[in-house]
Amino acid sequence: xxxxxxxxxxxxxxxxxxxxxxxxxxxxxxxxxxxxxxxxxxxxxxxxxxxxxxxxxxxxxxxxxxxxxxxxxxxxxxxxxxxxxxxxxxxxxxxxxxxxxxxxxxxxxxxxxxxxxxxxxxxxxxxxxxxxxxxxxxxxxxxxxxxxxxxxxxxxxxxxxxxxxxxxxxxxxxxxxxxxxxxxxxxxxxxxxxxxxxxxxxxxxxxxxxxxxxxxxxxxxxxxxxxxxxxxxxxxxxxxxxxxxxxxxxxxxxxxxxxxxxxxxxxxxxxxxxxxxxxxxxxxxxxxxxxxxxxxxxxxxxxxxxxxxxxxxxxxxxxxxxxxxxxxxxxxxxxxxxxxxxxxxxxxxxxxxxxxxxxxxxxxxxxxxxxxxxxxxxxxxxxxxxxxxxxxxxxxxxxxxxxxxxxxxxxxxxxxxxxxxxxxxxxxxxxxxxxxxxxxxxxxxxxxxxxxxxxxxxxxxxxxxxxxxxxxxxxxxxxxxxxxxxxxxxxxxxxxxxxxxxxxxxxxxxxxxxxxxxxxxxxxxxxxxxxxxxxxxxxxxxxxxxxxxxxxxxxxxxxxxxxxxxxxxxxxxxxxxxxxxxxxxxxxxxxxxxxxxxxxxxxxxxxxxxxxxxxxxxxxxxxxxxxx
Amino acid sequence: xxxxxxxxxxxxxxxxxxxxxxxxxxxxxxxxxxxxxxxxxxxxxxxxxxxxxxxxxxxxxxxxxxxxxxxxxxxxxxxxxxxxxxxxxxxxxxxxxxxxxxxxxxxxxxxxxxxxxxxxxxxxxxxxxxxxxxxxxxxxxxxxxxxxxxxxxxxxxxxxxxxxxxxxxxxxxxxxxxxxxxxxxxxxxxxxxxxxxxxxxxxxxxxxxxxxxxxxxxxxxxxxxxxxxxxxxxxxxxxxxxxxxxxxxxxxxxxxxxxxxxxxxxxxxxxxxxxxxxxxxxxxxxxxxxxxxxxxx
Numbered sequence: 001x002x003x004x005x006x007x008x009x010x011x012x013x014x015x016x017x018x019x020x021x022x023x024x025x026x027x028x029x030x031x032x033x034x035x036x037x038x039x040x041x042x043x044x045x046x047x048x049x050x051x052x053x054x055x056x057x058x059x060x061x062x063x064x065x066x067x068x069x070x071x072x073x074x075x076x077x078x079x080x081x082x083x084x085x086x087x088x089x090x091x092x093x094x095x096x097x098x099x100x101x102x103x104x105x106x107x108x109x110x111x112x113x114x115x116x117x118x119x120x121x122x123x124x125x126x127x128x129x130x131x132x133x134x135x136x137x138x139x140x141x142x143x144x145x146x147x148x149x150x151x152x153x154x155x156x157x158x159x160x161x162x163x164x165x166x167x168x169x170x171x172x173x174x175x176x177x178x179x180x181x182x183x184x185x186x187x188x189x190x191x192x193x194x195x196x197x198x199x200x201x202x203x204x205x206x207x208x209x210x211x212x213x214x215x216x217x218x219x220x221x222x223x224x225x226x227x228x229x230x231x232x233x234x235x236x237x238x239x240x241x242x243x244x245x246x247x248x249x250x251x252x253x254x255x256x257x258x259x260x261x262x263x264x265x266x267x268x269x270x271x272x273x274x275x276x277x278x279x280x281x282x283x284x285x286x287x288x289x290x291x292x293x294x295x296x297x298x299x300x301x302x303x304x305x306x307x308x309x310x311x312x313x314x315x316x317x318x319x320x321x322x323x324x325x326x327x328x329x330x331x332x333x334x335x336x337x338x339x340x341x342x343x344x345x346x347x348x349x350x351x352x353x354x355x356x357x358x359x360x361x362x363x364x365x366x367x368x369x370x371x372x373x374x375x376x377x378x379x380x381x382x383x384x385x386x387x388x389x390x391x392x393x394x395x396x397x398x399x400x401x402x403x404x405x406x407x408x409x410x411x412x413x414x415x416x417x418x419x420x421x422x423x424x425x426x427x428x429x430x431x432x433x434x435x436x437x438x439x440x441x442x443x444x445x446x447x448x449x450x451x452x453x454x455x456x457x458x459x460x461x462x463x464x465x466x467x468x469x470x471x472x473x474x475x476x477x478x479x480x481x482x483x484x485x486x487x488x489x490x491x492x493x494x495x496x497x498x499x500x501x502x503x504x505x506x507x508x509x510x511x512x513x514x515x516x517x518x519x520x521x522x523x524x525x526x527x528x529x530x531x532x533x534x535x536x537x538x539x540x541x542x543x544x545x546x547x548x549x550x551x552x553x554x555x556x557x558x559x560x561x562x563x564x565x566x567x568x569x570x571x572x573x574x575x576x577x578x579x580x581x582x583x584x585x586x587x588x589x590x591x592x593x594x595x596x597x598x599x600x601x602x603x604x605x606x607x608x609x610x611x612x613x614x615x616x617x618x619x620x621x622x623x624x625x626x627x628x
Numbered sequence: 629x630x631x632x633x634x635x636x637x638x639x640x641x642x643x644x645x646x647x648x649x650x651x652x653x654x655x656x657x658x659x660x661x662x663x664x665x666x667x668x669x670x671x672x673x674x675x676x677x678x679x680x681x682x683x684x685x686x687x688x689x690x691x692x693x694x695x696x697x698x699x700x701x702x703x704x705x706x707x708x709x710x711x712x713x714x715x716x717x718x719x720x721x722x723x724x725x726x727x728x729x730x731x732x733x734x735x736x737x738x739x740x741x742x743x744x745x746x747x748x749x750x751x752x753x754x755x756x757x758x759x760x761x762x763x764x765x766x767x768x769x770x771x772x773x774x775x776x777x778x779x780x781x782x783x784x785x786x787x788x789x790x791x792x793x794x795x796x797x798x799x800x801x802x803x804x805x806x807x808x809x810x811x812x813x814x815x816x817x818x819x820x821x822x823x824x825x826x827x828x829x830x831x832x833x834x835x836x837x838x839x840x841x842x843x844x845x846x847x848x849x850x851x852x853x854x855x856x857x858x859x860x861x862x863x864x865x866x867x868x869x870x871x872x873x874x875x876x877x878x879x880x881x882x883x884x885x886x887x888x889x890x891x892x893x894x895x896x897x898x899x900x901x902x903x904x905x906x907x908x909x910x911x912x913x914x915x916x917x918x919x920x921x922x923x924x925x
Contacts, residue, residue: 113910116910123726124664124857128858131899286738292734293734293735293738294731297712297735300727301711301724
């Protein structure tokens with residue numbers, strides 16, 4: 001693989017990154033010697049913000065969950081240290097650990113309780129947390145010292161020493177944020193934010209990863225709050241107010257949600273803005289808050305990707321927005337149209353990628369579904385044998401997709417059961433995906449603004465063995481697996497004929513390539529059975545042949561496949577057996593030849609009289625769709 | 629004891645009327661756009677402050693002052709839809725509207741804070757006297773506050789009007805169709821953009837009316853918006869979003885919980901306990917008291 005497209009995904013540190021890192025370290029080192037005492041205090045506070053903001057970036061930017069309670073978590077952290085010091089006489093390190101544990105627990109509890117109500121509930125409930133925390137502090141004055149709080153002596157640190165400590169902690173937090181976002185967990189978060197349905201279909205539990213993101217954010221907010229008394233010498237309720245929560249969210253948004261540099265840029269800019277407002281314009285708090293409100297609204301509406309996103313666009317660093325423009329994409333599409341990739345080579349690649357796969361036997365019996373009083377499926381039974389390509393056809397509205405939703409766990413059937421290799425399947429879509437059922441969607445669900453490479457990698461991720469934490473800490477086994485994942489993703493892109501567009505945003509690809517990308521991603525999870533929902537819809541003849549080659553190759557490797565499509569010729573050509581639905585029931589099942597001449601099928605598709613004069617479906621129908 | 633219990637019940641219903649009204653406004657906007665307007669509480673606050681300032685400081689008759697405030701708040705609501713909500717619905721971050729309407733909330737509340745504190749008074753609060761020609765009644769030790777009862781009556785009327793509007797009129801049905809499937813409704817010829825704007829206008833009108841009728845109860849305070857939107861949302865969620873009846877009932881349930889805490893325990897516990905009540909109700913009935921199960925895919 002020589003394409004520059006996947007280069008950023010690979011582990012090596014780029015020279016540019018190294019230069020920035022060295023410059024940043026040098027700036028941190030000389031800062032105490034060149035700024036005034038008050039300015040040092042200000043930038044120390046800014047570094048402290050970074051710790052909370054990287055956590056908030058994971059939560060807001062990547063998980064799409066908005067917490068307006070960061071100040072409350074920081075307050076819990078600060079008071080935890082204060083209590084640990086005053087009550088138990090332990091120092092900062094232990095006190096901070098205690099603070100982080102408390103905040104993580106509160107974060108998990110909040111997320112568990114409020115996440116299923118949706119993102120707004122989290123925002124509103126967490127906004128109230130500060131009142132709750134303040135009320136609790138006031139009610140437990142004997143332990144917490146009440147609103148006046150507790151004195152926490154900063155043991156043995158000079159101002160400069162404190163700056164080094166907190167800047168160092170911020171740097172560590174930022175690096176961990178970086179490795180988290182670049183790990184399978186980070187990709188799972190992005191998928192969950194953009195489409196919980198997509199995440200589930202890849203075996204990711206959207207709620208689970210969002211709860212984890214909330215825990216991370218709460219823990220980092222707690223850590224920042226725990227370090228705060230070191231700067232201030234004491235902790236009290238007035239250190240933590242609603243405008244702090246707003247400020248921290250604004251740092252994420254203004255810096256650039258879900259960008260790597262965003263948290264640092266946002267924290268830097270918004271540490272500088274109040275400094276300038278108060279010291280240059282002599283402002284009071286109210287107008288600062290008004291400025292924050294205007295910043296927040298205008299950034300979200302006008303520049304949703306923030307300062308870093310804007311800078312990236314201006315500097316043309318993003319491949320698909322710059323030299324690799326739409327014109328070149330068109331040229332690639334034409335090229336692909338002329339010379340298809342070699343089917344034999346393609347088949348060999350896919351077999352190699354899927355090698356130890358054993359296709360499963362899928363049995364569904366008595367599946368019944370009704371929406372309200374309208375029956376959609378009535379006691380449907382179907383069996384896919386191991387390694388078989390099984391077609392499922394039927395007029396529009398006959399219940400094909402509903403049936404597929406039942407198999408993959410997105411819809412709970414009112415009756416019947418689904419068995420995989422004789423084992424009864426229950427539970428969620430994510431659980432079934434993990435059991436080995438992969439699927440595609442009638443409307444492809446892709447992360448439109450991510451590259452084709454990144455989209456396919458979420459499928460490869462389903463096979464990872466190392467734990468998420470191993471990836472975040474970059475332990476050797478996870479590093480090996482990560483390198484393997486990049487190589488495997490490249491191979492998959494080549495196998496489905498997308499290696500030349502690996503670096504393009506998926507949303508910019510032509511529809512045919514989007515389909516192939518989605519099929520490739522589903523196959524890359526190495527399922528025991530693959531459910532394809534109208535994969536050929538909207539494809540050109542050339543693209544259909546490409547898709548056909550990919551499906552045949554997967555079958556050759558042993559995968560079981562259930563294929564829904566309206567291109568009857570395509571289905572007849574490709575499938576070993578075919579089941580036909582009409583009006584929610586199975587009307588026929590058999591080999592392609594049997595289906596071709598089945599009276600009930602012809603009746604359902606063409607109507608009785610025409611069928612009689614035609615003598616059945618044409619043996620080699622012209623390319624085109626037959627709709628009900 | 630019995631009198632205290634009955635008093636707590638009455639106060640609960642009275643207090644609940646406010647939460648019901650806020651919840652009704654939130655749910656109206658949500659039911660058409662799947663967006664909760666974070667600034668809804670600030671719209672209520674704006675209406676209260678505008679009414680009392682026009683009435684008391686400029687001598688405008690109360691009815692005219694109230695009407696002008698409602699109109700002003702409707703304009704604010706329409707601007708919110710145009711400036712803060714519609715542009716972000718197309719972005720690929722699904723939560724943009726939370727942040728943008730939160731931005732509106734900050735802008736409205738700080739603007740009013742600045743306006744109120746810049747004049748003769750350093751306070752963000754203004755006294756809002758009763759404008760009803762009744763005083764309180766006492767029935768065997770149970771106190772009835774006409775201003776609060778008026779809020780409850782208005783909440784019930786608004787709820788009835790909303791139910792009739794949503795179920796019986798074409799615009800109401802269009803509103804529900806847009807909420808159910810924006811693209812599908814657009815394809816069937818529903819003017820989605822106009823319906824979305826309409827829902828914000830109706831929501832803001834409810835906020836405006838809320839602000840006028842709750843004034844004598846809550847007083848005018850530029851900083852009250854965030855608490856109102858929280859309580860209104862809890863009421864709506866407890867009742868079952870997006871049920872209109874649920875918003876009405878949820879508000880009363882929340883008011884009851886709070887008044888019993890107030891009567892029998894420490895008043896500082898109101899916020900923690902009402903949040904805990906929300907989480908408890910939702911863990912038992914995830915779709916609220918009157919909500920229905922949503923679609924899965």
